[in-house]
Amino acid sequence: MKKLTMLIALMVISTMVSAPLSANAAGKKAKSEVVMKIGNKVHLFHSGKVEAQKEIALGDLITVYRESGKNFQPKEVGQVKVLSFIGEHYFEAEITKGEVKVGDVAKKADTSLLVQPTK
Numbered sequence: 001m002k003k004l005t006m007l008i009a010l011m012v013i014s015t016m017v018s019a020p021l022s023a024n025a026a027g028k029k030a031k032s033e034v035v036m037k038i039g040n041k042v043h044l045f046h047s048g049k050v051e052a053q054k055e056i057a058l059g060d061l062i063t064v065y066r067e068s069g070k071n072f073q074p075k076e077v078g079q080v081k082v083l084s085f086i087g088e089h090y091f092e093a094e095i096t097k098g099e100v101k102v103g104d105v106a107k108k109a110d111t112s113l114l115v116q117p118t119k
Contacts, residue, residue, distance in 0.1 A: 034101065034102050034117055035099050035100070035101055036095055036099070036100045036101070036102075036117070037095065037099055038095050038096060038097065038098075039094065039095065040094070040095050040100075041083070041092060041093070041094050041095075041118050042080060042092075042093050042094075042095060042100065042115050042116065042117060042118060043086065043090045043091070043092060043093075043115075043116040043117070043118055044062075044080070044082070044090065044091040044092075044093050044106055044113035044114070044115060044116070045089055045090055045113060045114040045116055046089060046090070046091070046111065046112075046113050046114075047089070048088050048089050051110070051111065052111045052113075053085075055108060055109055055110070055111045056082055056091060056108060056111060056113075057082065058082055058083065058084065058085075059081065059082060060081070060082045060108065061079055061080070061081050061096065062079065062080050062081075062082065062093070062106040062107070062108045062113070063076055063078075063079055063106065063107060063108075064076070064077055064078040064079060064080055064098065064100050064104050064105070064106045064107075064115060065077065065104065065105050065106075065107060066101065066104045066105075067105070074105070074107075076098075077098050077099065077100060077101075077104060078095060078096075078097050078098025078099060078100045078104075079095075079096050079097035079098060080093035080094060080095055080096060080100070080106055080115075081093055081094050081096050090116075091113065092118070093106070100115055101115070102115060102116060102117055103115065
């Protein structure tokens, strides 16, 4: 019985000690997000629907938004210019205004495009 109690106590203590370490690791990861500035090229992912391909034209300037805060309200963070089509699901674009992060969303009318880094 003493061994069982000792084992449970050790498990509780080890859980309490390791929990703050994992929380700190998540905070460090968030600080190393990729921020892209004016002149950088990005890929804009879309679902491949024909509407997206018809609505977006080469040379279009598209506003980029980031959802943040408790209510995930979209906030305008930049603008991109569409340069070319890449395959069925991507456009290549260049940042013309602001600072854009991976995961931001470029929106034009009813079409939303996910911002991805170029490879």
